[in-house]
Amino acid sequence: MAYAYLFKYIIIGDTGVGKSCLLLQFTDKRFQPVHDLTIGVEFGARMITIDGKQIKLQIWDTAGQESFRSITRSYYRGAAGALLVYDITRRDTFNHLTTWLEDARQHSNSNMVIMLIANKSDLESRREVKKEEGEAFAREHGLVFMETSAKTASNVEEAFINTAKEIYEKIQEGVFDINNETPIPWIPSELQWRPVTARSSDLRQLQTGDSCEANGIKIGPQHSTPGSPGSHLGGQQAGGGCC
Amino acid sequence: MSGENENTMDNTSPQESPDGAEPTGLDSVEKVPVVSEPVAVTRKRPESKSNSVSMEEEEEKAPEKKDPEPSEPKSPSGWGSWGNWGKSLISTASATVATVGHGISTAIEKAESTLGVPSPVELSFRSNVEPTEDANASDSPAVPGGESSSPMAGALGFLSSISTAVQSTGKTVLTGGLDALEFIGKKTMDVIAEGDPGFKKTKGLMNRNSTLSQVLREAKEREEQRVGSAAETQTHGKAHYGLLFDEHQGLAHLEALELLSKESEAKVKSILSAQPGEKVVELKTELEPLKETFSLEEFDDDDEVEKGDEDFSQEIASLFASLQITVRPDKLTRARKAAYIWMTEVEAKGMEENAEEPETETSGKKKKATVEEIHDLAIHSLAELTACSMELFHKSATLILHGETQVPAVSRGKALSQMTITLCKELSLLSKKVTTLLTTTGALEKSDVLNPLITGVFLEASNSASYIQDAFQLLLPVLEISHIQSQT
Helix, strand or coil, X not given: CCCCEEXXXXXXXXXXXXXXXXXXXXXXXXXXXXXCCCCCEEEEEEEEEECCEEEEEEEEEECCCHHHHHHHHHHHCCCCEEEEEEECCCHHHHHCHHHHHHHHHHHCCCCCEEEEXXXXXXXXXXXXXXXXXXXXXXXXXXXXXXXXXXXXXXXXXXXXXXXXXXXXXXXXXXXXCCCCCCCCCCCCHHHCCCCCCCCCHHHHHHHCCXXXXXXXXXXXXXXXXXXXXXXXXXXXXXXXXXX | CHHHHHHHXXXXXXXXXXXXXXXXXXXXXXXXXXXXXXXXXXXXXXCCHHHHHHXXXXXXXXXXHHCCCCCCCCCCCCCCCHHHHHHHHHHHHHHCHHHHHHHHHHHHHHHHHHHXXXXXXXXXXXXXXXXXXXXXXXXXXXXXCCCCCCHHXXXXXXXXXXXXXXXXXXXXXXXXXXXXXXXXXHHHHHHHCCCCCHHHHHHHHHHCCCCHHHHHHHHHHHHHHHHHHHCCCCCCCCCCHHHHHHHCCHHHHHHHHHHHHHHHHHHHHHHHHHCCHHHHHXXXXXXXXXXXXXXXXXXXXXXXXXXXXXXXXXXXXXHHHHHCCCCCCHHHHHXXXXXXXXXXXXXXXXXXXXXXXXXXXXXXXXXXCCHHHHHHHHHHHHHHHHHHHHHHHHHHHHHHHHCCCCCCHHHHHHHHHHHHHHHHHHHHHHHHHHHHHHHHHCCCCCHXXXXXXXXXXXXXXXXXXXXXXXXXXXXXXXXXXXXXXXXX
16 A cells, blocks of 8 residues: 555547556456446556556546547646557547547646557457557657557556556656646755655655646655555555446 | 634634635644644654644643634524634634644644543643653654654644544543543534535635645545554554545545636636626626525534435435436445445344343454444445545536536535535434444443544544535536536
């Protein structure tokens, strides 16, 4: 339950491409062929380990329907990573990628890591979009590309974890300024800048507030005794369906 | 210091500008010692200097707390001077969520001083002095490693840390005993539920530096820390409200609701600023009745009859039906049902035990739920119900913005307001039922085991009620924009 960082992810893409199924596969390791339409956004969470550090992924699975578009735009705020998903058996979902990307770039932090996901790779016989096309699109727009199958779980772990690795690297490189542009009013100015790897606990407490909101990274609490009895509740757990 | 803060709160009646009362980050930092102190005590760490200073101040200021405030226009009938601390509590709670924990602790302090019960601070101080040499370190400037006992950490203190402090007071028995605790619990619930005119409250929410979900997330994180650091010393209190609330995605839904609320508020502002003067006046007049539905003034604390499963589900369902959105409150009603199922089971087991072999308490414990188990189940149910409520409000906001069917915003406001009241009453009933169970089950327990558990349940119930009411207030801008858009 203790974690070093919390990353907010957002999953976007046309309706029916398998966003909710990818999330379910990642959090619960199961596949549900029929899924209710997502209303607005649903949530899932899972803990992963990168470089020996526990990282909690808080995943926002958005509704793909056009009519929810203006609402889901509000949810981009504060995301550190995005999975942009299309369905290899429906070319229109691939054609809409540009609009999704524009939306994402416009409403999120410019450092947000975007992973392009070509889902339903198990349906090879119905493929309409070649892998090369996806790769080319990703190259052109500076995205990471991966073909996945929420059904067979192929590459699902990798998609989520590689995105986290990329975010983590950006943090290490200092690209993601955890401190953000807004100074924290009550911190003395000499403490306003600090390397993101700094472990000064007092500051970490503060960093969990406004300062990190804009880039979707929150620094977790320090744990003097990890693996405490209370922690068995955590771990993997997905947000349930809607009411 | 707490006295000063409190005065500020008292003076800020809902009619005044919320800006005055709005705590800056600095304010919360200043409040730290009051809230963080019990936390530090819980961890059995030496206290920092500032803490001991605040404690002295607190004792000095204690008599002031009893003073009634004649400036308050009305107080709830039948409670005499209780109404006064109640009012101050509610303005504290509504001025900013960041001070919710503090407000309640203030209320508790007040309640306890009024009742002649020692304040939790005193209690924890006393009990700390007795058993450990460490406590004497309060005079020493050495502050341990610093991470978790950082004053910042306590600034936005979570109620459960207070309740744990109360739990950990161990030896000391509240002189008022059970009655006093029950009284505090009930009044805390009632008073929190009173509310103030919705608009001001929402404004207060919107303008503050950090959002409710951030505050809660930080609190949860500190709670995680506390779980870690207190693991060896704490024998009971396995259930941690904040963690459970997050686990049921309460935080995520609240954060999402906040995003929608902010976005709506920004839209309302930009629309109003783009209109000619006359039109603005007209729109504002139209929005007035909507704001009134967010005042929650009709909350009535006498009407607390226990509802059956069917009644509760039906009431919630019919309120949802009147919103005319395609969301079903099934998850909430299931959670509520589950809570009543375990309570009934515990009750039944308890009776069996008593009937069969009343004396053999030790052997009976294996089958019969312990008071700690009941406490944990209760905290879990409260966290789950509150998280479900967050989800419902978030989904309501989503679907209202989605603009499915056109229902007048005022009608929706009324239904949501009624829903808030129903939910808060439900939590109040649940906590009462649990504490009854605790008292009957723990009849043979020492009061220093039982009382903190009971206080814990009451405190988390009032905690829950304030989250629900704050989430409700976030819906006002959503309804405002939906009203404005329906007009154009």
